[in-house]
Amino acid sequence: MVLVVGVVATLMTTLQLLDANDARDASRLRAEANQAVSALKQRMEGHSALLRGVAGLFAASEDVTTQEFSAYVGRLGLGSRYPGVLGIGYTARVEGEPARDALEARMKRQGVADFHVWPAGSRPVYTSIVYLSPPTGGNAAVIGYDMFTQATRREAMTRAATTGELAMSGPVTLVQESGGLPQRGLLIFLPVTGSDGRGGTGLRGFAYSPLRAGDLLRPVFPTNPERLVDVEVYDGAPRVQNLLFGTAGSAARPARLTATRVVKVAGRPWTLLVRTRPAFEAGSNRSLAYWTAVLGAAVTLALTFAVLMQARAALLAEQARAELREVNAGLEDRVEARTSELRGEMVRREAAESQVRQMQKMEAIGQLTGGIAHDFNNMLAIVVGSLDMAKRRMTGAEDPRIGRYIDNAAEGARRAAVLTGRLLAFARRQRLSPEPLDVNRLMGGLTELLGRSLGEPVDIETALADDLWPVHADAAELENALLNLAVNARDAMPDGGRLTLETANVTAPVGDDPGGPEAGEYVTIRIRDTGVGMEPDVIERAFEPFFTTKEVGRGTGLGLSQVYGFVSQSGGWVTIRSEVGKGSTVAIYLPRWTGAAAEAPPPEPVAGPLPRARDGETVLVVEDEAEVRQLSVETLRELGYAVAEASDADEALRWLSARPAADLLFTDIVMPGMDGLQLAEQARATLPALKVLYTTGYARDASGAERVRGALLPKPFTIEQLARRVRQALDEERAA
Structure with missing residues (x-):
C-alpha cells in the first residue's frame, strides 16, 4: 500500500509539473515565433x-x-x-x-x-x-x-x-x-x-x-549569444538547399522545442523555423519535476522496504513461536507418560531437545533476517547512490529546498543501513575483523566508560581472572556487545543495584548443562545484575530480533540478537540465567586463541578529491541488480574509467574471453548461478594479473568473508566510497 500510494503521488506530481512547464514553454516559444514573423514583415x-x-x-x-x-x-x-x-x-x-x-x-x-x-x-x-x-x-x-x-x-x-x-x-x-x-x-x-x-x-x-x-x-534576427531562440529562414520548404539565413550558422544543434511559421514575402512563401536555445531552456522549470520524481521514488522505496522487512520478520517469528508451542505440547504429553524413575533423565533430554530447537529456530530466523537485510542493502545501495549522484550534480541554481530534501533522504537511508547492520549481526552475516585480544585489558577500559555512562545508582564491580587466555575476535564488536548487555542490566535496575563483570578460563563441558558450550577451552565473560530478572518465556525469546519488554520508543529489540549473532559468528556461545526478583547473568564463551598476533590494520585513506582513472584503466562491473549496476557503471565512467558491464558470471566470463583487457573485476558476491567468488577464481585462472574488488549486502558464511578480506566494499556504499575503494584495489594490487 505504501508503494502504491508513493508511486501514484510521485507520478501525479511529476506529470503535473511537467505539463504546467511544457505549456508555459510552448507559450514562450509562440511569442518568440510571432515576434520573428513581425520583424520580417516590417523589414520587407x-x-x-x-x-x-x-x-x-x-x-x-x-x-x-x-x-x-x-x-x-x-x-x-x-x-x-x-x-x-x-x-x-x-x-x-x-x-x-x-x-x-x-x-x-x-x-x-x-x-x-x-x-x-x-x-x-x-x-x-x-x-x-x-x-x-x-x-x-x-x-x-x-x-x-x-x-x-x-x-x-x-x-x-x-x-x-x-x-x-x-x-x-x-x-x-x-x-x-x-x-x-x-x-x-x-x-x-x-x-x-x-x-x-x-x-x-x-x-x-x-x-x-x-x-x-x-x-x-541579419539585422532582423540578431545573433547575440544571449538570444533565446535560433531562427532559420527558408525559401519554401525547410530543406538544406532552400536555406536563406540562419542565426546558428554551422553550429545548429537539435532543440527540444521548435515552431514553424510560413510567411508570404512578395508573393513567395518563406518558412521560418524557430528553435529553442540553452538560454531558453535555462528559463524552464523542467528540472524541478525530475528532482521531484527522484526524491519521491527514493522516499517511497525506503518506506516500502522498511515496512516489508518488519512485516516479514514479525510473521516468521510468530510462525516459529506457534511451531514451538506445538512441539512443547507434544513433549509435555510424552513426559507425563514416562515413569517416575526416568523423570530426571527426561528432564535433561527435554532441555537438550529444547536447546536444539532453539538453535534451529534462531538459525532459521537468522537466515531469513540475513536474506531480508541483503535485499534491503541492495535497495539501499540504489537509494544512497542515487541521492549521492543527485547531490553531486546540483549546480546551485535549483530551489534550495531540493538540497535539503536530498540530505533528509540520505539521513533516512543511513539510519536504515544501521538497522540492516544490526540485522546482519544477528544473522551472523556481518563482516568482522578478528584479532588476538586481551579481554582483561578491554574490560579495564570498558569499566571506566560504564562508570561514566550508567550513573551513580549502579555500583560496578569487576572480578578479572589472572593469566586470562587470549581470544580471537573483533574488538569493536565485542566492546559493543558488552555495552549492550551493561545497558540492558542498568534498565533492569531502575532503582539502582550492582553490576558485576567477571572473566575466567574454562574448559568445557562445564557440569552437565546442555545449554552450555561445546567441549573445548574457552574464555568466559559474565555480566551479572541484581535487577528484576526475567520469566522463562522471556528468556526463551530474548535473542529474537525485534523482541523487547521495554516501553515503546525505548528500544529496537535488536540488542541481544546482535550479541547472539556476533558471538556465534566468532565461534562462541552465549547463555542467560535469570530468576525473577533476584537478577540475571549473561555468559559469553569465546574460544581460546593459540595462533600468532595479527598485523596492524592499514591506515584509513585521507579525505580529499575523488581519485580518478589512470592510463585508460578498464573495469568490468558484474551485478545482477540492474539499478545498482547502472549507478556503479555511471560513477566509474565519470571518474574516467573504461567500463564494461555484465548481469551474471557467465556473461562476464564471455566478455573476458573475447576481450581480456580488464584491469579490475568489480563483482557482487551473491548472484544467481555462479557467485562472485567462483567467478573471480575462474577469471584469474586465465588472467592471473586481473585485480578483484567484491561487493555484497552480506557473505553467505564465515569462510566466504575470509576469502574476500581486504577487497570488499559493503553495500550500501556512497560514490566516494566506491571511488576510493576501486582506486585502492588497483593500487594495492599494482604494488603487490
Whole structure:
C-alpha cells in the first residue's frame, strides 16, 4: 500500500509539473515565433515602399535620365538604412530588335557610352537593366543585362506582370557576387505601366532591387549569444538547399522545442523555423519535476522496504513461536507418560531437545533476517547512490529546498543501513575483523566508560581472572556487545543495584548443562545484575530480533540478537540465567586463541578529491541488480574509467574471453548461478594479473568473508566510497 500510494503521488506530481512547464514553454516559444514573423514583415514592408517610390517615378515621367535616377536613389541612403539591399534599379521592356536598337541609342545619348543589351541574340521581348544605383559593388557590370533570359528571374518577372504586385524571386547567384564569401541572392520586382504609344496602357518595365539574403536578414534576427531562440529562414520548404539565413550558422544543434511559421514575402512563401536555445531552456522549470520524481521514488522505496522487512520478520517469528508451542505440547504429553524413575533423565533430554530447537529456530530466523537485510542493502545501495549522484550534480541554481530534501533522504537511508547492520549481526552475516585480544585489558577500559555512562545508582564491580587466555575476535564488536548487555542490566535496575563483570578460563563441558558450550577451552565473560530478572518465556525469546519488554520508543529489540549473532559468528556461545526478583547473568564463551598476533590494520585513506582513472584503466562491473549496476557503471565512467558491464558470471566470463583487457573485476558476491567468488577464481585462472574488488549486502558464511578480506566494499556504499575503494584495489594490487 505504501508503494502504491508513493508511486501514484510521485507520478501525479511529476506529470503535473511537467505539463504546467511544457505549456508555459510552448507559450514562450509562440511569442518568440510571432515576434520573428513581425520583424520580417516590417523589414520587407520598408523595402517594398522603396520600390513603389521608384515605380511611381517612372510612371510619372517617361524621360527619367541616368543622372536624375542616381540623384533620387542617392537620397534614400541605402547603405546605412537598408542593409542587404545592393541597389535600386529599373529594367525597360521593349519588343523587337528595332526597339532594342533605339533603347541602346537613347542610353548612349544619356552618357552610357558602352551600353548594350546582353546576352546578345534575337528575341521577341527584351527586358534590359537600364538603371541600377548606386554604381558600386559590381552594380555597373550588370547594366544592359536582360534578366528575362534566366529562368528564376523570368518566373518572378512574369508573376509580377501578371498580378501587378511585388514578386520575389527564388534564390539566385547575383551577377554582383565576385570574390569574398558568396551569399544567397534574391530579386524583388514591381511592374511599371504606362502608355504603349498606340493609345493604350501596357507594361513598360520593372522597378527592381537585388538583395543579399544574409545581409538583408541579419539585422532582423540578431545573433547575440544571449538570444533565446535560433531562427532559420527558408525559401519554401525547410530543406538544406532552400536555406536563406540562419542565426546558428554551422553550429545548429537539435532543440527540444521548435515552431514553424510560413510567411508570404512578395508573393513567395518563406518558412521560418524557430528553435529553442540553452538560454531558453535555462528559463524552464523542467528540472524541478525530475528532482521531484527522484526524491519521491527514493522516499517511497525506503518506506516500502522498511515496512516489508518488519512485516516479514514479525510473521516468521510468530510462525516459529506457534511451531514451538506445538512441539512443547507434544513433549509435555510424552513426559507425563514416562515413569517416575526416568523423570530426571527426561528432564535433561527435554532441555537438550529444547536447546536444539532453539538453535534451529534462531538459525532459521537468522537466515531469513540475513536474506531480508541483503535485499534491503541492495535497495539501499540504489537509494544512497542515487541521492549521492543527485547531490553531486546540483549546480546551485535549483530551489534550495531540493538540497535539503536530498540530505533528509540520505539521513533516512543511513539510519536504515544501521538497522540492516544490526540485522546482519544477528544473522551472523556481518563482516568482522578478528584479532588476538586481551579481554582483561578491554574490560579495564570498558569499566571506566560504564562508570561514566550508567550513573551513580549502579555500583560496578569487576572480578578479572589472572593469566586470562587470549581470544580471537573483533574488538569493536565485542566492546559493543558488552555495552549492550551493561545497558540492558542498568534498565533492569531502575532503582539502582550492582553490576558485576567477571572473566575466567574454562574448559568445557562445564557440569552437565546442555545449554552450555561445546567441549573445548574457552574464555568466559559474565555480566551479572541484581535487577528484576526475567520469566522463562522471556528468556526463551530474548535473542529474537525485534523482541523487547521495554516501553515503546525505548528500544529496537535488536540488542541481544546482535550479541547472539556476533558471538556465534566468532565461534562462541552465549547463555542467560535469570530468576525473577533476584537478577540475571549473561555468559559469553569465546574460544581460546593459540595462533600468532595479527598485523596492524592499514591506515584509513585521507579525505580529499575523488581519485580518478589512470592510463585508460578498464573495469568490468558484474551485478545482477540492474539499478545498482547502472549507478556503479555511471560513477566509474565519470571518474574516467573504461567500463564494461555484465548481469551474471557467465556473461562476464564471455566478455573476458573475447576481450581480456580488464584491469579490475568489480563483482557482487551473491548472484544467481555462479557467485562472485567462483567467478573471480575462474577469471584469474586465465588472467592471473586481473585485480578483484567484491561487493555484497552480506557473505553467505564465515569462510566466504575470509576469502574476500581486504577487497570488499559493503553495500550500501556512497560514490566516494566506491571511488576510493576501486582506486585502492588497483593500487594495492599494482604494488603487490
